[in-house]
Amino acid sequence: FSFFFSLKGGLKSKLLLQECHFTWSLKDDFVLCDLLNRLEEQIQLECKEARVTRAYNSLGFVQYLYGNQQEALANLQKSVELAKEHYKDSDEVLIVTYGDLAWLHYHINEFSKCEEYLRELERICRKVSGRFTYTVEVLREKGWTFLKFSNKYSHAAKECFRQALEMNPDDSDLNAGYAIALYRTTKDTPDSSDSPTIKQLERAIELNPDDAVLLLLLALRMLNNRDKTFEPALKKVIVALRMSPENPHVIRYTAKFFRQLGNMDIAINLLEDALQATPNSAFIHHQLAMMHDEIQQYLDQCIYHLDRAISLKPSFVNAVADLALHHGQLGSFKADRLFEEAFKLAYNEKKHLQAVHFLCGQYQLYYKRSEPLAFQHFMQGLRLQPESELGKLCEDKLKTMMQHRIKWLKSPDDGMVCGIQGFIHEVKGEKLKAEEFYERECMHQCM
Structure with a gap:
């Protein structure tokens, strides 16, 4: 037994030095079933592309978290097989996958296999010693993993891509990742004529001219200054749709574009098409519910899509709060319970608390007729982030309620x-x- 524990402890100390999914602290900030659905969708979309190796690698890690060790092993081995096929003799692209395989064999007590992969990693390290490609490939996979797993990791992803681009500034894949990370972590104002995000999106499109998703992200960001850039933005959307008319991500972002323009019928039709290709997308179900709500029709469709979104992603805070408000509209007893759940999720997830306060304020004001509680929730929402869009909405609600109270009390x-x-x-x-x-x-x- 002492030899067993000594061997295990020695391997553990080596494993902790590896750069891979097992050492990136990825266990607590995402919903497994939602991530599994998105990775399987990604594999379908990218099955003929070299970058699909990343999706198989991440899927292997997710299967391990599920407790499916054999499925995890099969996906990691598939990642290795495809990497060798697409990248030939470039061992650097295997660094993260070999690290994951070493960890997986360690967890299932196959220590000899674990040692084999650690030796392979040592060989690669010696082979590429002094070359920046070792670090670049690790940062590449780490950045894309962070982008895929959770929005909480978007800032970390941005930093990975930034560091990698310092070493390889003309890499098309790294430029695309950095552009997406910037898009997720920044908000441009209408007068952001010199936006770093727009500049990086343009640079990424220059290096990836066939990437329809990048074109759509640029079109969406250009809408912030629609008086000047509406026509060129619309042209980019049309080009993107012609490039990839069946890609669900392209359809989804196109729908978002038309939703922001107020063309709800077009947006709904596009999202319903996307849902045919990706029926397990919690995001699309939530977007459809919000669009039906905005045009104030089909309340039953709103509730159906919100229920589906929550069943696919139980920690979807905004969807739970939106569903609570819709049940409040119906006078259903479920509303109070759902708001309690939304607040609990928001505190646990440490996000979207302001949105829950804003929605609960509306619930108390319009459906429970409780002015004091409505004031309380709008005030809490305003305190959290006074300058945000939701903060300003909370302030507007408070001012409107005060005006009504002054008029009533004279x-x-x-x-x-x-x-x-x-x-x-x-x-x-x-x-x-x-x-x-x-x-x-x-x-x-x-x-």
């Missing part, structure tokens, strides 16, 4: 109104104005 010095006005000034950093309204609130309460 008193601008109402204690609740003064307190909320003081709060709005406080979160904006306007201390003197906040103190003035808080004093008026106190005077009203003392009367």
Whole structure:
């Protein structure tokens, strides 16, 4: 037994030094079933391309997390087979996969196999010693893995691609990854004429002229300044659709483009087409629900698509909160329970809490007729991020509610109104104005 534990401990210390899925802390920030569906979809789309090796590698890791060790092994071996086929003698592309295989054999107590892969990694390391390709290939796979697994990793992905591009600035694949990471982590304003994201998307398209998804991301970002760039943006959408008319990602982003223009019928038709190709996409179900809601028809379709989105991705915070609001619209007892679940998820996931407060505020205001609770949720939402789009919506709701209260009470010095006005000034950093309204609130309460 002492030899067994000594061997295992020695291997573990070597394994922890490897760059692979097992050492990238990927276990807690994604939903396995949703990720599994997206990886299987990616394999179908990229089955004839060299980069499909990455999808098989990630799928192997996800199968390991599911406890399916043989399926994990089969997918990792498939990744190795395809890498050798597509990349010939380029051992560097196998670094991450060999690391994953070493870890997998370690976990199933096949220590001799584990040692074999560790020796292979040592051989590759010696072979490429002093060449930047070792680091570039690791950063490449790490960046794409972060992009695929969760939006929480988008900033980390951006940093991986940035570092890799410093060593290989003209790599088309790295430029595409960096462009997508920038798109996810930045928000341009209408006057962002010198946007780094737009510049990087243009650079990536120059190096990947047949990538329809990049064209659509650029078109979407150009809509921020639609008065000047609408026509060129629309032309890019048409070109992208002609390039890849059956790619569900292309259809999805095209639908988003038309949704932002207010053309809901076109957007819904496109997303329904995309759903035929990817019926297990939680994102598409959620988008369809929101579009039916925006045109204020087919409430049953909204609820159906939201239910499907949540069944495919149970931690989909926004979908749970949206479903809660729709059940509130129906007067259903399910609304309260769903909002409780949405708040719990938002706190656990550490995201979308502001959106849940905003939606719950609407629920309390319009369907529960509870003005104090509505005020409370809009105030909480505003406090979280005053300058965000949702923060401004919360502020607008508070101001509208105050105006109605003043009109009803015929008193601008109402204690609740003064307190909320003081709060709005406080979160904006306007201390003197906040103190003035808080004093008026106190005077009203003392009367």
